[in-house]
Amino acid sequence: MDPAAPSTQAEAGAPDTLCRPEGAYRVVLPDWGGWLRILDGAAGDGDGEDGAQADVDRLLQGWLRRAVRLRPPGAAEFAPLASVAAMPADLADALLAEGARLFDAEARALDLRVTRDGDTVVLRCAAGSGVSALRLRPLSLAERNACLRPHLGLVDGVPSVDAAGYEIALVAASTVLAEGGRALGRAEVAALPVALGEALAREARALSDPDAAAEIEAFLAAGLPHPDIELAGLCLAYGLSPAEAEALPAATARRLGAAAQLVGAAGSAATPAIANRPPDDPGRGALPDTLTRIVVRDG
Structure with missing residues (x-):
């Protein structure tokens, strides 16, 4: 089954949205790839009120150029707009509202349902939507890069x-x-309906490209424990890989992390010698002996 649902409006059969003296207007929803390009074209610096308004203006103009068709009187075919800069505001608002209505209708027709089971996410659509169920998985760092x-x-x-x-x-x-x-x-993905593409993108980012910086910064500023902060601290302090640090007993990891913080706060220049050993040294990755004897008492 084709994973891409048919558009709720086939361009040839879409109803006229609005008739004006200059002709009949029609709104045709873009696919997800087209929608992303509209958003990309609207992106600016967004600084200040003027910058934000400029971004909105670019978004509206990009939408009108990509999604609106015009058939002048006597013409047989609809065609993209030659220019949108001089379009009356009431007409632009009406076409934008029609686009919002069509997007909403498309999303309701898909009736997306998300099921999460550990690191696996499955998206299913309504039986009559023509869209197969899709499964997402987390990527490795190499795959994401x-x-x-x-x-x-x-x-x-x-x-x-x-x-x-x-x-x-x-x-x-x-x-x-x-x-x-x-x-x-990628061509199949770009051709998906906007609602489905956006849902897949949200899940893919959550699995493989989460925006964790704000969360970690907030915990760090508040002095609260966070597993990623603890893991990074152990790796930096002792020259461990993340896998090596996560394999430590939890109590040992907590004591070593606390010791590293105390040593750092005291201004010690002591650096675990293990971090400077050659990569092929069989002792690389072991905990520094001196600090281990001080901190680890019961394994």
Whole structure:
């Protein structure tokens, strides 16, 4: 079964949205890839009230250019708008409202349902939607970086991220058909309905690219324990890999973490010698003997 649901509006059969002296207007919903490009085109610095308003204006103009078609009197076909800058505000508002209505109708027709079981997420749609159930999995760091790396670059010397390309790549790498396990190609992912693409992107980010910085910063500022802070502290203090640190007994890890904080607070320049050993040294990864004897009393 095709994972991409048919659009709620086939362009050839979509009803006229609004008739004006200059012709008949029609709104055609973009697919998810098209919607991401509209958002990308609207992105600016957003600084201050003027910057935020400029972003809104770009979003509206991008929407009108991509989603609205016009058939002038006597013409047989609908075509994209030649210009949107001079469009009357009431017409733009009416077309935007129609787009919102169609997006809502598309989402309701899909009737998305999400099931989570550990690190596996399954999205199912209404039986008559034409969309197969989709399963997502978490990516390794290498897999996630492979999605991101091609979408980084410099534009006139300024770092740039193709956010739309990265999101499509992330979803494609994370998603397979729940039945049969066939992976989705990026073109298939880009052609998904907007509501389904956005839902998949949210789940893929939660599995493989969570925005953890704000949470960790808040816990760190409040002096509260957080497992990622504890893990990073052990790795930095003792030259351990995350896997080695997580394999420690919990009580040992807590005592070593506390000792490292106290030593650091005292301004000690002592660095575990283990961190400076060659990578092939069989002793690399063992806990520093001196601190182990001081802190670890009962294993």
